[in-house]
Amino acid sequence: MPWYISLLGSIAVIMICIYKKLNIGLTMIFGAVSLGLLSFITIKDFFAILLTATTNSVTVMLFISILLLGILGQILKETGALQEIIASLTALVADIRIITAILPALVGMLTVPGGAILSAPLCAEAGMKLRLPPDRQAAINIWFRHVFYFALPLFPSLILAAQLSEVNIGRLVLHNLPLVLIGTVFGFYYLFKGFPSQEKGFFISPRATRRLLISLAPLLVVLVLVIIFDLYFPWALLAGIVFALLNYLPKQNQFSRLIDRIKTMILPGINIPTAFVIVGIMIYKEMLTSTGVISDLTNLVLGLGIPVILLIALISFLVGMLTGDNSASVAILFPMFMPLLPSGSYIYSAYIAFLYAGSTAGHIISPAHPCFSLTKEYYRADMFKIVVLIIPLLAVVIAAGFLITSLFGWF
Numbered sequence: 001m002p003w004y005i006s007l008l009g010s011i012a013v014i015m016i017c018i019y020k021k022l023n024i025g026l027t028m029i030f031g032a033v034s035l036g037l038l039s040f041i042t043i044k045d046f047f048a049i050l051l052t053a054t055t056n057s058v059t060v061m062l063f064i065s066i067l068l069l070g071i072l073g074q075i076l077k078e079t080g081a082l083q084e085i086i087a088s089l090t091a092l093v094a095d096i097r098i099i100t101a102i103l104p105a106l107v108g109m110l111t112v113p114g115g116a117i118l119s120a121p122l123c124a125e126a127g128m129k130l131r132l133p134p135d136r137q138a139a140i141n142i143w144f145r146h147v148f149y150f151a152l153p154l155f156p157s158l159i160l161a162a163q164l165s166e167v168n169i170g171r172l173v174l175h176n177l178p179l180v181l182i183g184t185v186f187g188f189y190y191l192f193k194g195f196p197s198q199e200k201g202f203f204i205s206p207r208a209t210r211r212l213l214i215s216l217a218p219l220l221v222v223l224v225l226v227i228i229f230d231l232y233f234p235w236a237l238l239a240g241i242v243f244a245l246l247n248y249l250p251k252q253n254q255f256s257r258l259i260d261r262i263k264t265m266i267l268p269g270i271n272i273p274t275a276f277v278i279v280g281i282m283i284y285k286e287m288l289t290s291t292g293v294i295s296d297l298t299n300l301v302l303g304l305g306i307p308v309i310l311l312i313a314l315i316s317f318l319v320g321m322l323t324g325d326n327s328a329s330v331a332i333l334f335p336m337f338m339p340l341l342p343s344g345s346y347i348y349s350a351y352i353a354f355l356y357a358g359s360t361a362g363h364i365i366s367p368a369h370p371c372f373s374l375t376k377e378y379y380r381a382d383m384f385k386i387v388v389l390i391i392p393l394l395a396v397v398i399a400a401g402f403l404i405t406s407l408f409g410w411f
Contacts, residue, residue, distance in 0.1 A: 001038050003296040010035035010284075011332065015322060023273055024325050028280030032287040039291040053286035054279055058163045061234060062282070066156055066275040068237035074269030075244040075261070076218065082106070084215040084248075091208035094199040097192045100126040101184075104145035109154060109219055119145055120378040130195045135385035138375045140191050142386070143393055145371065146364045147183040149326075150357050150397070151176040153226050154219070157326035157363075159233060160278070161356045164285065164334045167349045170227040175353035178404060183397045190393060218244035281331040288335045297336055308340050312355050313402055317394075320362025324369040329359040350408035357401045361394045 013034040017027035036046050053059060076082050085106055093099050100123055107119035120141050127137040149155045151173045162169035213220075218240040225236035245261050316337075320329040333355060341351045363369055365387060376383055 001040065003039070003291075003293045004300075006035055006038035006291065007288075007293050007297065009038045014328065014332075018323055018325060018328070023276065023280075024328055025273070025276035025278070025280030028277070028284040028328060028331060032280075032284040035284070035287050035291060035293070039293070041291060045290070049286050049290050050283060053283040056282070059278060059282040061232075062156075062160060062163060062278040063275050064234045065159055065237060066278055067270055067272075068234055068241065069154065069156065070271040070274060071266055071269035072218065072222075072237060072241050072244055075241060075265045078265050079244065079248050079261070081215045081218070081244065081247055084211060088208045088212040088215060091205055092203055092212065094201045094203060095197045096126055096129050096199070097188070097195070097197045100130065100132075100140060101144045101188055101192075104141045105148055108145040108148060109152070120375055124379065130192075130197065132195055134379040134381040136191060136195075136389065138379040138381040138386050139389035141375050141379075142364065142372060143187050143191065143390060144184075146360070147187060147393075147397075148180055149364075150179045150183065150360055153223060156278075157330050157360070158356065160281065160327055161330050161334065161352065164330065165338060165349075165352045167352050168230060169233070170230060171349045172353045172356065173227055175350055175404070176357055176401070179357055179397050179401050182400045183393060186396050187393050191389065214247065217247060277327055281327055285331050285335050288332075295339070308337070308342075308351070309354070309402065309405055311340075312337060312351065313358055313398060316355050316358030317362040317398070320359040320364075321366045322362075324363065324366035324372075326360055326363040329363060330356065333359055347408045350405045354401045354405040358398060361398055365390055365394060 010031045014027055014031040017030055018024070022030075032049075033046075036049070041049075086103065089102055089106075090099060093102070103123050103126065104119035123141040124137055127140065132140070149158070152158060153169050153173055158169065158172060161167075162172055221243050222236045222240035225231040225239060226233060231239075245258060245265070249261075250257050316329070316333055319333055320326060323329045323332070334352075337355055338352075341348050364372070366372060372386075375381075376386060
């Protein structure tokens with residue numbers, strides 16, 4: 001059967017499973033099986049692919065990392081670190097607009113699927129003081145929760161992108177950091193335009209600053225170890241977990257309280273279904289490579305003569321929007337585009353960062369994205385109005401990514 005029918009058939013199966021709300025890991029396995037069947041691979045080859053995909057070092061590292069991220073998020077929530085972050089920020093920031101934008105961003109650091117519903121009540125409470133309409137509150141909650149995902153090294157999809165492309169995650173962060181800054185500044189101006197705050201500026205409070213740094217310490221430890229010291233990601237997460245467990249530990253009976261925390265916070269934070277997503281993604285990625293679909297697609301695209309950067313901008317956004325899951329989108333896109341990208345350390349990483357950015361942009365606005373649909377329902381907002389508010393923000397970010405990537409191509 002022609003390779004393009006096999007590929008489109010597997011993507012169709014993935015789309016159906018996503019819209020049926022099946023686990024993404026299981027969804028990607030179904031996609032891999034359908035790709036294998038349509039490509040007429042043997043049972044022996046299928047099991048060989050399965051073994052290779054599930055036992056390689058990248059799969060193991062990603063699986064462990066996702067488990068540890070869930071544990072870290074659980075500890076931050078149970079120890080009151082998240083509430084302390086919000087309380088200390090309120091003591092430092094006078095402008096309610098800034099607080100309204102920061103709240104979803106902070107909750108977003110927990111990288112919980114559908115986690116926008118956690119920040120929605122906080123954002124709504126602050127937004128009502130500004131008399132923001134529901135559609136604007138929803139757009140603010142969605143945008144400021146996800147704009148940092150373009151360069152947040154704690155985000156599973158960015159970890160996956162770094163591992164699949166073999167590009168240092170710190171470099172991807174640096175490439176996309178301008179997109180985050182541009183998206184944040186323009187998003188703040190655009191979404192809060194016409195809704196001024198009665199109070200502006202910041203408060204000087206050494207005590208609140210100290211509280212903020214202490215509450216953020218576990219996350220800061222992970223970020224520093226990964227970005228600056230390029231430490232193996234699971235080790236960095238373990239260091240963050242240790243800091244989180246020790247944070248806010250009562251002075252009395254510290255050892256017994258620490259043991260209690262380990263018993264009551266570690267196990268509830270382990271999320272096997274979420275980690276299983278990585279297994280499914282890696283199986284699909286291996287199937288794409290083993291069936292020869294990737295090489296056939298590469299030859300076709302090269303024959304068309306369309307600039308790769310234009311293909312990335314369009315296709316990555318569409319795949320991200322159609323899947324509604326950034327990890328699934330990355331798993332589909334990266335094996336397809338990596339053979340097409342120019343060689344050279346920095347230009348290659350720039351294209352990889354832009355490919356990831358396009359996928360993330362499409363994912364943000366997808367109706368299949370849990371955060372989008374949950375936020376819409378919470379605020380009882382109009383979907384069309386939310387989309388109209390967010391599209392200009394995505395256009396600005398993608399345009400910035402396009403220009404930055406083009407600059408790397410010119411020099």
